[in-house]
Amino acid sequence: MKKVINRGKKLLLGLAGLALLVFLIANLWIILATKSSINFQTKNLPENDVAIVLGTSKKLISGDQNPYFRTRIETAYRLFESGKVKHFLLSGDNRTKYYNEPADMQKALIEKGVPDSLITLDFAGLRTLDSIVRCKEIFGQSKFTIVTQKFHAHRALFISQYYNIDAVAFIAPSPPLEFSWKVKVREMLARPLAILDLYVFGKEPKHRGKQEFIEVK
Numbered sequence: 527m528k529k530v531i532n533r534g535k536k537l538l539l540g541l542a543g544l545a546l547l548v549f550l551i552a553n554l555w556i557i558l559a560t561k562s563s564i565n566f567q568t569k570n571l572p573e574n575d576v577a578i579v580l581g582t583s584k585k586l587i588s589g590d591q592n593p594y595f596r597t598r599i600e601t602a603y604r605l606f607e608s609g610k611v612k613h614f615l616l617s618g619d620n621r622t623k624y625y626n627e628p629a630d631m632q633k634a635l636i637e638k639g640v641p642d643s644l645i646t647l648d649f650a651g652l653r654t655l656d657s658i659v660r661c662k663e664i665f666g667q668s669k670f671t672i673v674t675q676k677f678h679a680h681r682a683l684f685i686s687q688y689y690n691i692d693a694v695a696f697i698a699p700s701p702p703l704e705f706s707w708k709v710k711v712r713e714m715l716a717r718p719l720a721i722l723d724l725y726v727f728g729k730e731p732k733h734r735g736k737q738e739f740i741e742v743k
Contacts, residue, residue, distance in 0.1 A: 552718035560683035581618015581627030617651030666739035
């Protein structure tokens with residue numbers, strides 16, 4: 527009986543070690559494959575007609591302003607001011623009439639001075655994969671700039687590469703580590719799942735809908 531227990535412990539340790547190895551390899555693969563497309567300054571950022579701003583909630587559960595939302599909006603506006611993009615696609619969740627990420631982002635950008643005519647909303651950006659794929663297949667963009675935080679940008683770019691999208695990321699600042707560490711750990715766990723979604727399960731956006739090509743003048 528003791529031998530069986532010892533074998534079981536060794537098996538569990540072996541499986542845990544294997545899971546850790548897969549976790550580390552997946553994160554390293556995604557980061558190395560996308561790091562050259564990460565940009566912090568507008569100076570060397572390529573010009574693209576469209577920037578997709580990936581959605582997040584405007585408010586925290588506490589009711590305080592979400593710093594991820596604020597810095598994504600500020601970073602998107604920097605793109606507009608610099609002339610590096612001509613049009614915004616705001617992609618996020620619209621699960622109820624009381625929770626609408628694209629509409630909240632639209633309002634924030636208009637308040638900063640971006641004309642409403644230069645904004646398109648994607649209400650079906652339920653996940654990062656949905657937002658990126660729909661930008662290409664529904665809104666007709668195969669070359670665009672992604673606006674989000676660095677930890678999230680790697681996964682968004684990895685998905686873009688899989689779908690043969692020529693994308694770069696313009697990075698929004700992250701809050702201090704004491705605020706953001708849980709989000710970053712969650713993102714590290716999401717990266718292996720993204721690889722499985724793409725290469726094993728063949729996941730696709732939950733909603734397709736009719737094409738709404740963005741025509742930039």
